[in-house]
Amino acid sequence: MSQNIKKSVADIPEDTIVVEVQGHSNFLVTVGNTGHQFMLELKDNKTITGIKCPGCKKVYVPPRSHCPTCFVKMTEWVKLSGKGTLDTYTVVRYKEQYMPKEPPYAYGVIKLDGADTGIVHMIGGVDLNKIKVGMKMEPVFKEQREGSILDIEYFKPV
Amino acid sequence: MARRVGIVAVAQTKFEEKPGVHIGELLYQASRDVMKQTGLEFKDDGTGIDCTVASGYDMMSGPGGAYMFLGYIVGAWQREDERVIEDGSMAVYYGAAQILSGHADVALVVGYSKETQIDKNLIECLSLDQIYQRRIGLDFVSSAALQAMRYTTKYGITPEQLAKVVVKARKNAKNNPYAYCCDSLSVQDVLRSTMLCDPIRVQEAKPTPVDGACALILANEEKAKKLTKKPVWITGVSSCYDHHELGYRDLADCDSLVTAASKAYKMAGITNPFKEFDVAEISEHYSYQEPLWYEGLGLCGKGQGGKLIDSGKTQMGGELPVNPSGGVLSGIPHCLAGMHSVVECALQLRGEAGDRQVKGAKKALAHGVDGPAGQLHCVITLEN
Numbered sequence: 228m229s230q231n232i233k234k235s236v237a238d239i240p241e242d243t244i245v246v247e248v249q250g251h252s253n254f255l256v257t258v259g260n261t262g263h264q265f266m267l268e269l270k271d272n273k274t275i276t277g278i279k280c281p282g283c284k285k286v287y288v289p290p291r292s293h294c295p296t297c298f299v300k301m302t303e304w305v306k307l308s309g310k311g312t313l314d315t316y317t318v319v320r321y322k323e324q325y326m327p328k329e330p331p332y333a334y335g336v337i338k339l340d341g342a343d344t345g346i347v348h349m350i351g352g353v354d355l356n357k358i359k360v361g362m363k364m365e366p367v368f369k370e371q372r373e374g375s376i377l378d379i380e381y382f383k384p385v
Numbered sequence: 386m387a388r389r390v391g392i393v394a395v396a397q398t399k400f401e402e403k404p405g406v407h408i409g410e411l412l413y414q415a416s417r418d419v420m421k422q423t424g425l426e427f428k429d430d431g432t433g434i435d436c437t438v439a440s441g442y443d444m445m446s447g448p449g450g451a452y453m454f455l456g457y458i459v460g461a462w463q464r465e466d467e468r469v470i471e472d473g474s475m476a477v478y479y480g481a482a483q484i485l486s487g488h489a490d491v492a493l494v495v496g497y498s499k500e501t502q503i504d505k506n507l508i509e510c511l512s513l514d515q516i517y518q519r520r521i522g523l524d525f526v527s528s529a530a531l532q533a534m535r536y537t538t539k540y541g542i543t544p545e546q547l548a549k550v551v552v553k554a555r556k557n558a559k560n561n562p563y564a565y566c567c568d569s570l571s572v573q574d575v576l577r578s579t580m581l582c583d584p585i586r587v588q589e590a591k592p593t594p595v596d597g598a599c600a601l602i603l604a605n606e607e608k609a610k611k612l613t614k615k616p617v618w619i620t621g622v623s624s625c626y627d628h629h630e631l632g633y634r635d636l637a638d639c640d641s642l643v644t645a646a647s648k649a650y651k652m653a654g655i656t657n658p659f660k661e662f663d664v665a666e667i668s669e670h671y672s673y674q675e676p677l678w679y680e681g682l683g684l685c686g687k688g689q690g691g692k693l694i695d696s697g698k699t700q701m702g703g704e705l706p707v708n709p710s711g712g713v714l715s716g717i718p719h720c721l722a723g724m725h726s727v728v729e730c731a732l733q734l735r736g737e738a739g740d741r742q743v744k745g746a747k748k749a750l751a752h753g754v755d756g757p758a759g760q761l762h763c764v765i766t767l768e769n
Binding site for chain 2: 319377
């Protein structure tokens with residue numbers, strides 16, 4: 228484990244009286260109507276969809292219910308090929324319990340063709356030392372899908 | 386600004402791992418310090434402190450706790466007592482706004498962070514978007530790394546330039562008795578340190594865990610002049626949020642910082658920040674942030690942050706020393722960094738910054754940041 232994320236709880240002197248505080252609440256967060264439609268397309272059709280603003284005409288992915296710039300409701304769905312360009316990436320080399328896979332693994336921001344924004348996801352199917360900004364990418368979907376952003380397993384170079 | 390808000394006293398604790406110290410004890414130390422400096426107590430008749438503003442992230446202190454820690458510690462119970470969850474600079478902003486609005490004449494602003502009792506990365510992951518980002522395990526480190534890669538790639542910022550930021554921070558921290566971490570790192574030491582999250586190396590990330598607290602007393606102009614011979618005036622303040630979705634922004638440009646800075650500068654009448662400021666305290670949680678924030682703050686042009694580092698102009702003795710305290714890279718806790726920037730700038734403008742003093746400093750720039758990859762920025766300009 229790296230120096231940056233050492234857990235100092237273990238460093239507390241033995242004679243210090245501590246109270247262990249646990250998070251007792253779990254949360255069930257609804258994805259909302261817009262998120263629902265997006266997730267269904269991932270699950271049923273292995274398709275990434277964007278949503279278009281009637282005002283500025285920007286296509287957002289992942290989609291949201293209204294345009295952050297124009298503050299108007301967005302309802303026009305745009306089917307995307309899923310292919311795009313790698314805008315930036317990183318390789319995670321430290322380990323945390325909430326991570327979906329064993330490090331090292333990579334994240335990237337992929338600017339999808341036909342969309343005006345990038346989507347953050349994992350990068351796979353490539354030697355981690357050979358990832359380059361500007362690479363053409365495409366999604367790899369899981370066999371078993373449940374309606375989640377993790378239905379996309381990762382993006383790989385085309 | 387229509388009227389002026391004065392900082393009449395500032396305090397900070399030593400920044401270090403304090404596993405056996407309760408948050409209340411940390412807060413008491415910093416709060417009592419500024420109350421002793423001014424002789425002020427809490428009063429209901431307009432002759433003392435009217436209200437408190439506290440910054441601190443509940444989740445960062447062990448889930449919950451928002452209603453417990455401050456009131457009884459500093460004597461603020463049965464009084465107006467506000468909470469700001471973001472970076473501590475926002476609490477200073479809020480305190481100043483309370484005074485400018487006339488709701489209070491004198492405000493106590495405090496901030497704390499106790500990283501030793503939490504899992505910082507987990508809490509930061511939990512503060513991201515639940516539907517898209519948290520599910521893939523993103524946190525503030527990986528978000529910052531995505532920004533660092535984008536910024537360095539777009540503008541050709543070199544690893545050596547970023548390593549120099551760390552070397553400068555740790556060297557400056559040697560002059561700061563409150564700093565957590567000071568050493569004689571070389572550029573090669575930084576570049577040889579373990580890769581944490583490409584392109585960020587372990588030595589290029591804020592040391593953690595660190596605990597500490599800061600406090601300030603703010604007052605309206607009339608009272609500030611009575612309370613101290615050396616008031617420090619808040620001349621401009623502004624903040625700006627960007628979208629939390631990283632892909633909705635160009636991470637190589639910090640648009641929200643540009644907006645916050647330009648508004649604060651307009652209030653203060655600052656037109657050439659690099660020339661006009663004598664000292665700056667900028668919150669750099671990672672090495673790449675210092676040159677990128679330079680650009681957002683208008684201290685240099687877009688993509689020129691690396692060259693400004695190379696020029697040495699932001700070192701001690703340069704035209705605009707940045708982070709004489711050692712800054713966040715020498716170990717200031719999350720949520721407290723921006724308030725610490727204001728405290729350090731106030732000490733500089735009072736001529737009380739000891740071995741890290743920038744001689745004759747008249748105008749100072751304080752900056753705070755929070756959220757993934759610099760989502761929220763707060764800029765505060767100060768004069769003596």
